[in-house]
Amino acid sequence: MRNLITLADFDAVEVDRIFSITEDLKAKYRKGLRESLLPGRVMALLFEKQSLRTRVSFEAGMIQLGGNAMFLGPEVGFGRRESIADFGHVLSQYVDVIVVRVNRHETLQELAKHCTCSVINGLTDYAHPCQAMADLYTIRELVGRLEGHTFAWIGDANNVARSIAVGCGKVGMKMIMATPEKHQFDDESLEWIKRQAPDLDLTITTDPVEAVRDAVVVYTDVWASMGQENEREVRRRDFADYQINAKLLSHAQKGAVFMHCLPARRGEEVTDEVIDGPQSVVVQQAANRMHAQKGILAWLLGAKG
Ligand code: CP
Numbered sequence: 455m456r457n458l459i460t461l462a463d464f465d466a467v468e469v470d471r472i473f474s475i476t477e478d479l480k481a482k483y484r485k486g487l488r489e490s491l492l493p494g495r496v497m498a499l500l501f502e503k504q505s506l507r508t509r510v511s512f513e514a515g516m517i518q519l520g521g522n523a524m525f526l527g528p529e530v531g532f533g534r535r536e537s538i539a540d541f542g543h544v545l546s547q548y549v550d551v552i553v554v555r556v557n558r559h560e561t562l563q564e565l566a567k568h569c570t571c572s573v574i575n576g577l578t579d580y581a582h583p584c585q586a587m588a589d590l591y592t593i594r595e596l597v598g599r600l601e602g603h604t605f606a607w608i609g610d611a612n613n614v615a616r617s618i619a620v621g622c623g624k625v626g627m628k629m630i631m632a633t634p635e636k637h638q639f640d641d642e643s644l645e646w647i648k649r650q651a652p653d654l655d656l657t658i659t660t661d662p663v664e665a666v667r668d669a670v671v672v673y674t675d676v677w678a679s680m681g682q683e684n685e686r687e688v689r690r691r692d693f694a695d696y697q698i699n700a701k702l703l704s705h706a707q708k709g710a711v712f713m714h715c716l717p718a719r720r721g722e723e724v725t726d727e728v729i730d731g732p733q734s735v736v737v738q739q740a741a742n743r744m745h746a747q748k749g750i751l752a753w754l755l756g757a758k759g
């Protein structure tokens with residue numbers, strides 16, 4: 455029984471294997487084939503925060519694999535009706551895998567400790583590993599071999615950035631982050647990333663132009679994540695010089711692509727011109743959430759070794 459709580463749960467060989475499974479399933483999907491790898495398997499989705507991509511791509515992906523998916527609403531009383539331990543013990547009796555999106559990473563860790571089925575992180579305040587897997591898979595589709603390429607992160611050192619950092623370390627990409635000083639990774643995060651991805655070549659700067667110069671990917675995310683809504687105005691000011699616009703993108707290599715995990719706040723971290731422009735791959739990226747998660751499910755649930 456394997457979990458995906460953070461990318462620390464996968465080694466480099468496993469990441470590569472999941473990408474191969476993803477590639478195969480995506481090619482089949484495009485030909486109209488739905489390979490029934492998980493018949494009779496059941497997924498539960500438990501979400502404390504809003505979601506379009508994660509929720510729908512997991513449900514659709516599981517159904518395409520011949521399994522079933524059920525979205526658990528507030529009536530299951532997660533965190534309110536009984537202990538997280540009791541909740542995990544019992545839910546594990548009914549389903550094969552639980553996809554969880556919670557406010558606090560510790561809640562997910564506590565739940566996973568008490569589950570006897572697989573648990574997948576569908577986003578916490580600390581990590582978003584499924585996003586990072588789909589994003590690295592997307593870059594692999596675009597550039598082929600990932601090793602040695604540079605990934606530029608412009609903006610907040612948040613859950614997505616933490617997962618991408620570990621992912622870059624696993625696949626041999628360099629990462630350069632441009633973030634205002636007060637929003638950079640704290641020591642705990644840096645130590646965690648270093649532990650999980652000791653080979654990662656990570657540069658942290660406050661200069662977005664320096665960050666994009668050698669990058670094949672220029673990536674951003676919202677400046678205020680879910681749960682930070684009350685900091686939105688302050689963050690808008692703090693990050694004002696970190697918008698990805700045509701001028702900043704003009705400093706990147708000619709073939710560089712723009713990526714964003716979405717949802718985007720157009721006019722804040724990215725302009726319409728960039729997100730709708732020829733370098734943007736955000737739709738391909740969002741589509742790959744489903745394909746990469748099908749790869750993750752097939753691998754985690756043992757349908758593909
Ligand atoms: N990128 C992402 O996880 O989107 P949702 O919040 O819509 O799931």
Ligand code: NVA
Pocket residue numbers: 577612613614675676678679680715716717
């Ligand atoms: N950092 C964002 C990602 C959303 C997919 C958030 O946590 O809200």
